[in-house]
Amino acid sequence: MDAFLHQVLAGLATGGIYASLALALVMIYQSTHLVNFAQGEMAMFATYFAWSLINAGVPYWPAFFLTVIFAFVLGVVIERVVIRPVENAPVLAVVVVFIALLVILNSVTGWIFSYTIKTFPSPFPAEPIFGKYMSAHEAGAIGVTLVVLTLLYLFFRYTPLGLAMRAAAQNPDSARLVGIRVGWMLALGWGLAAAIGGIAGMMVAPIVYLDPNMMGGILLYAFAAALVGGIDSPGGAVLGGFMVGVLENVLGAFVIGNELKLVVALVLIIGVLTVKPSGFFGKVFVTRV
């Protein structure tokens, strides 16, 4: 029972990270109906930025916030420069551009920082809390996820800019007619998504260590989380993230062994897409023929 509880709590902690990245995916999906395959690599790149700041002697929290700003700018620039020209292109072209971004970010990081694995510090104390069930970093990661989620909710619910962004995502044409600059709202959405991804990267790096390929598996879990929750539902993505985290940890520890953990993500993705493509909380789309 102890071991089970431990796995569930550890699953909640990694689940929080999947939830953040899933949230980033959902944000971009909501406004553009695209799934950003480069989301993980963008997060990884931002985490490397944080690492070099911390190595240069900047204390953790200033480095954290500087990284969030850096990731935001990176997201906006990528949207403006790379994604905008293919906005109305066929899906294949867009997917190819995303994959190109993925490999470019991956190789540029390898080029600048080398492929050797690095440790990344955690802002939380080393000793476990809640007895032996959970490390302080795991609890902290869950906390950070919940704070980010709350801030996002408040932003979209109560600020004029948040309202404008929702309008631009829901109905671009009408939004444009009332004077919202839809193109910039998309860029802001990319920026926010990249910032959230950056936070997820900084939270996961102390657990998986820092290397250019660290996000491959995590991105897959985030896809699974976003799909389980419903790819157009932010709340669903967060819940999906925690569910996937717990499921993956418990199944990995007791049922199928650690090697097949990623296959859980594959089965979840294909299962959800074929049985219930809208996920638990997503809107069901009906296309007229």
Add this chain to the structure above:
Amino acid sequence: MTRRQLIPIAILLLVACALPLVVSNYRVFQFNLVLVYAIALLGLNILTGYNGQISLGHGAFYAIGAYCAAILMDKYGVPYWATLPVAAVVCLVVGFLFGLPALRLEGLYLALATFALGVSLPHLLKYHHLEKWTGGVQGIVIAKPDPPFGLPINADQWLYYFTLAVAILMFLLAWNLLRGRVGRALVAIRDNHIATEAMGVNNAMFKSLAFGVSAMYTGVAGALGAIAIQYVAPDSFNIFVSIVFLVGIVIGGLASISGAIYGALFIQFVPNIADEISKAAPWAIFGIFLIGFVYLMPMGIAGAVRMGLARLQRKAQNK
């Protein structure tokens, strides 16, 4: 096929046949891999280029084909040439089965599902209950086949000719498949699936068929690749293999048979040149080329060649 199309093909075949006699053994090995990649790219092009179903996980079928060949040769002593039909059938079945749920997925979602397949397959190959066959993380080492009938060529040259023969057969089959009713149906489904359905084409059947045939091509390529490299291991089939294939078809030319050859040459030789700059450079260059081609040359090298030839022809007629 008109005479104008036949002449370049004949020249290409002559060059391909003469090549191993004039270049070093290492180059022969590299050109052998070009042929292997060409078959794999042709497979992916049937699915993504002609039928419009995006696959980011074709490395998985390549891996399955490679493992089929390696396991049969290593554990059961099957001769190398006999592993190809087995790899083909296994991949055809696996691809067809994967294509069935994929029927319900369109565009982006299919890309997602196949991406998941490509990322997770190496982990499945490492699974310890399968270690008996797959050799786990260590993989399997296989022996290089000797040239038969006492031919006066070395093993690399023989393997090259063997691969060339298989490649010619596969290209002929694909050309035959794509130029007729099936090819038209595939393209029509890509361009407007509703109209195609209304014309009486069985979309579901053709789409799963395209998936199966595409996986079969890539699987045969995987088996040939394993025989050429003489080694398979889970980590050599990570998601980047699938991405390399995508790079190959986009740069070679979507929905074009000759594009597979251009793409194969590109993915084999450009990393070799770029490697001299940095270990990371090949991928940065792949990425930049991908974006550049999507923006500037969406039809790839094959499309550019076609356009260039047409322009020359017009000029000749105007004179």
